Amino acid sequence: xxxxxxxxxxxxxxxxxxxxxxxxxxxxxxxxxxxxxxxxxxxxxxxxxxxxxxxxxxxxxxxxxxxxxxxxxxxxxxxxxxxxxxxxxxxxxxxxxxxxxxxxxxxxxxxxxxxxxxxxxxxxxxxxxxxxxxxxxxxxxxxxxxxxxxxxxxxxxxxxxxxxxxxxxxxxxxxxxxxxxxxxxxxxxxxxxxxxxxxxxxxxxxxxxxxxxxxxxxxxxxxxxxxxxxxxxxxxxxxxxxxxxxxxxxxxxxxxxxxxxxxxxxxxxxxxxxxxxxxxxxxxxxxxxxxxxxxxxxxxxxxxxxxxxxxxxxxxxxxxxxxxxxxxxxxxxxxxxxxxxxxxxxxxxxxxxxxxxxxxxxxxxxxxxxxxxxxxxxxxxxxxxxxxxxxxxxxxxxxxxxxxxxxxxxxxxxxxxxxxxxxxxxxxxxxxxxxxxx
Ligand code: GLY
Ligand code: MN
Ligand code: MN
Numbered sequence: 001x002x003x004x005x006x007x008x009x010x011x012x013x014x015x016x017x018x019x020x021x022x023x024x025x026x027x028x029x030x031x032x033x034x035x036x037x038x039x040x041x042x043x044x045x046x047x048x049x050x051x052x053x054x055x056x057x058x059x060x061x062x063x064x065x066x067x068x069x070x071x072x073x074x075x076x077x078x079x080x081x082x083x084x085x086x087x088x089x090x091x092x093x094x095x096x097x098x099x100x101x102x103x104x105x106x107x108x109x110x111x112x113x114x115x116x117x118x119x120x121x122x123x124x125x126x127x128x129x130x131x132x133x134x135x136x137x138x139x140x141x142x143x144x145x146x147x148x149x150x151x152x153x154x155x156x157x158x159x160x161x162x163x164x165x166x167x168x169x170x171x172x173x174x175x176x177x178x179x180x181x182x183x184x185x186x187x188x189x190x191x192x193x194x195x196x197x198x199x200x201x202x203x204x205x206x207x208x209x210x211x212x213x214x215x216x217x218x219x220x221x222x223x224x225x226x227x228x229x230x231x232x233x234x235x236x237x238x239x240x241x242x243x244x245x246x247x248x249x250x251x252x253x254x255x256x257x258x259x260x261x262x263x264x265x266x267x268x269x270x271x272x273x274x275x276x277x278x279x280x281x282x283x284x285x286x287x288x289x290x291x292x293x294x295x296x297x298x299x300x301x302x303x304x305x306x307x308x309x310x311x312x313x314x315x316x317x318x319x320x321x322x323x324x325x326x327x328x329x330x331x332x333x334x335x336x337x338x339x340x341x342x343x344x345x346x347x348x349x350x351x352x353x354x355x356x357x358x359x360x361x362x363x364x365x366x367x368x369x370x371x372x373x374x375x376x377x378x379x380x381x382x383x384x385x386x387x388x389x390x391x392x393x394x395x396x397x398x399x400x401x402x403x404x405x406x407x408x409x410x411x412x413x414x415x416x417x418x419x420x421x422x423x424x425x426x427x428x429x430x431x432x433x434x435x436x437x438x
Pocket of ligand 3: 258268269270335405
């Protein structure tokens with residue numbers, strides 16, 4: 001993402017804010033893993049979206065229309081000793097030269113400088129409740145300004161939820177964001193193909209997890225967007241299974257939900273494959289059912305349809321299929337109305353996708369499902385989960401958990417499947433698995 005893209009985003013937000021306002025955005029804090037070991041630092045998506053600034057201990061301030069500087073970045077000072085131990089810092093010079101700030105101050109000066117900026121502005125855009133330290137400081141500054149109002153300054157009179165405005169901008173992806181997301185999905189598709197080629201009875205689930213991470217990393221995506229789910233047999237029926245430490249057994253299915261993060265953008269792909277390379281008849285019957293539901297949901301992804309249309313299409317296809325196979329009995333419309341399918345399909349058909357795997361953006365507006373528009377990106381991921389000992393379900397269906405998940409872009413004409421590189425039909429999967437000795 002180049003510097004102009006970040007600048008364009010700041011301008012877009014500032015246009016929405018209008019004059020006499022200030023936006024304050026802190027970088028996420030670093031998190032301790034244990035004792036003196038930290039988790040790898042990943043900036044908060046809102047902060048990074050506007051700044052492209054990758055360091056912790058920073059606060060971005062936007063003041064539209066301010067003459068001296070509209071974009072001010074508070075960040076760590078350069079420090080030769082600390083940089084020798086922990087790596088380079090942009091410092092104030094870098095903040096201006098490399099990250100496009102109009103002005104920059106040491107983060108240690110925040111308490112002295114920010115209140116003076118605040119008192120000039122009537123409206124504050126701030127995401128309350130996300131950073132308790134800054135919440136506290138901000139309310140202290142505002143109450144000080146109000147106490148000193150005899151000096152003629154009234155200070156902020158209105159607080160607005162910055163995240164609400166920003167998330168609506170983030171929902172519509174730009175050309176360069178789409179390019180990165182397409183690439184992220186492509187890299188993850190290679191990883192899924194590698195799993196298909198490597199998979200065989202006797203391997204441990206974590207060996208395939210390692211294969212996914214390795215394949216993504218050597219292609220430049222060194223972080224996963226979320227911890228991979230690699231579940232075989234009964235584990236495939238646990239939606240957020242993450243132990244990934246069971247042995248793959250001949251005759252079982254393997255569900256793998258894994259997607260890399262590339263340049264801060266997520267991919268999110270699930271494939272379900274037969275451990276021994278060939279679907280058994282009951283596995284294939286259920287797989288074809290979920291695939292039909294996924295195709296029906298994907299067909300409903302087009303501008304003008306509302307957010308819930310793909311889910312409704314998937315639910316109908318799944319319920320019809322379950323009745324056909326005798327797993328549910330009754331009238332399809334009644335079963336849908338009574339939500340009987342939820343016993344086997346208990347999650348929704350997708351979510352927004354972007355910098356966060358479950359990306360930001362409202363799904364409803366004024367109580368109504370939002371309409372899909374070009375530039376939005378989402379997942380389509382219907383599934384079926386039939387754990388062992390499911391009552392009134394024939395044994396042949398037990399321990400079958402299937403999810404098929406793709407990443408989609410809404411286009412003017414309909415949609416583009418960003419993750420189309422990952423084999424999906426029974427024939428494609430079996431062919432990919434047969435080709436492998438990776
Ligand atoms: N991998 C998380 C999800 O599919 O929503
Ligand atoms: Mn998903
Ligand atoms: Mn997923």
